[in-house]
Amino acid sequence: MLIAVLPGDGIGPEVVAEAVRVLEALGLGLRFEEAPVGGAAYKTKGHPLPPETLALARRADAILFGAVGDPDCDALERSLRPEQAILGLRKELGLFANLRPAKAFAELVDESALKPEIARSIDLMIVRELTGDVYFGTPRGRRTTDAGLREGYDTMRYDEGEVARIARTGFETAQRRRKRLCSIDKMNVLETSQLWRDVVIEVSADYPDVELTHMLVDNAAMQLVRNPGAFDTIVTGNLFGDILSDQASMCVGSIGLLPSAALDANGKGLYEPIHGSAPDIAGQGKANPLATILSAAMMLRYSLGNAEAADRIEAAVARTLAEGARTADLGGSLSTREIGDRVLACL
Ligand code: NAD
Ligand code: IPM
Ligand code: MN
Numbered sequence: 001m002l003i004a005v006l007p008g009d010g011i012g013p014e015v016v017a018e019a020v021r022v023l024e025a026l027g028l029g030l031r032f033e034e035a036p037v038g039g040a041a042y043k044t045k046g047h048p049l050p051p052e053t054l055a056l057a058r059r060a061d062a063i064l065f066g067a068v069g070d071p072d073c074d075a076l077e078r079s080l081r082p083e084q085a086i087l088g089l090r091k092e093l094g095l096f097a098n099l100r101p102a103k104a105f106a107e108l109v110d111e112s113a114l115k116p117e118i119a120r121s122i123d124l125m126i127v128r129e130l131t132g133d134v135y136f137g138t139p140r141g142r143r144t145t146d147a148g149l150r151e152g153y154d155t156m157r158y159d160e161g162e163v164a165r166i167a168r169t170g171f172e173t174a175q176r177r178r179k180r181l182c183s184i185d186k187m188n189v190l191e192t193s194q195l196w197r198d199v200v201i202e203v204s205a206d207y208p209d210v211e212l213t214h215m216l217v218d219n220a221a222m223q224l225v226r227n228p229g230a231f232d233t234i235v236t237g238n239l240f241g242d243i244l245s246d247q248a249s250m251c252v253g254s255i256g257l258l259p260s261a262a263l264d265a266n267g268k269g270l271y272e273p274i275h276g277s278a279p280d281i282a283g284q285g286k287a288n289p290l291a292t293i294l295s296a297a298m299m300l301r302y303s304l305g306n307a308e309a310a311d312r313i314e315a316a317v318a319r320t321l322a323e324g325a326r327t328a329d330l331g332g333s334l335s336t337r338e339i340g341d342r343v344l345a346c347l
Helices: 012-025 039-045 051-059 083-092 160-175 191-204 217-226 238-252 290-302 307-322 336-346
Strands: 002-008 031-034 062-067 097-103 123-129 141-144 150-153 180-185 211-216 233-236 259-263 269-273
Touching: 002 012, 002 039, 002 051, 012 031, 012 062, 012 290, 012 336, 051 083, 062 083, 062 290, 083 269, 097 160, 097 238, 097 290, 123 160, 123 238, 160 180, 160 191, 160 233, 180 191, 180 217, 180 238, 191 211, 211 217, 217 233, 217 238, 233 238, 259 290, 269 290, 290 307, 290 336, 307 336
Parallel strands: 002 031, 002 062, 062 269, 123 233, 180 211, 180 233
Antiparallel strands: 097 123, 097 259, 141 150, 259 269
């Protein structure tokens, strides 16, 4: 099996290095091939997603991705900015289904931004649509209005095929969990969301064993803090899923803990932490690598057909935390490398 390793910018290379060490330690004979992406690729190759990097991603059986984003690049024209690399990979590879699990670690309930008795109950899966919505809708741009004012505009759009496809992923994910699916939208205001809700209800006819509920996104943001344990599986659009997953991470304890899988229709996947390149702590060896290590576990489970190895990694991470090992985001003082060492020891 060939794994494309795309470390990217900021803390990306720091956290990816630990995940690769963990995968190597499993002795599965995986082959790793690395390529530049994001600001790092722009600086060396002139483009955030060079053709060789995209070709490697296509060729590989799975992709391990760090993060992209570099303040030096924020003034570039948008098509050359680091973030276009991850957006381009998702679109080019058809990675429409983004799984973002958030589950409490018993030892971390005091680190949660919530009261421990509320934090303890979190065990949810956000199924985020990843190749549509206002992220990719056209027209979009900047212009000057007739009144001479600068204007920016984007288009939120989904077609029914895109909604039905991610709804099925949501229902099938719920079937493997506690069989409860909450679809999150903003149908009281948005036409896109009205279509979303109508199509999710239509698709639900094929999944009578799953209990479907609907929630408006503003209420969902509130309920995620009030009683996150009430959620099982969530299905939502690209933008709402992006925001709610960062929020869910702090309910668990840190954004440095949440992994993700971005899957196509055939099980090929890109695996990455939900966090970004964290320029504020990059280069200091302070980043929490657990989200990326847990993303490697998701890779084994979803793309490499090795649930046993995935379980081993997840157990080693839980044990690392149970033993009190913590990076700064969790109130500790261990380095990225030291946490990697502790996970390897627990493996
Ligand atoms: P961010 O997730 O990079 O950081 C937010 C905060 O969380 C920062 O204080 C950071 O230090 C902290 N943090 C993040 N990951 C951490 C970790 N593993 N351990 C400890 N602390 C961690 O979000 P941001 O600051 O809004 O964005 C920074 C850059 O990252 C931007 O350029 C953005 O576009 C990019 N970004 C990329 C991705 C991606 O590649 N998929 C995801 C999100 C943001
Ligand atoms: C994420 C990030 C990306 C997104 C950005 C960097 C394009 O925030 O992966 O969560 O918005 O999807
Ligand atoms: Mn995000």
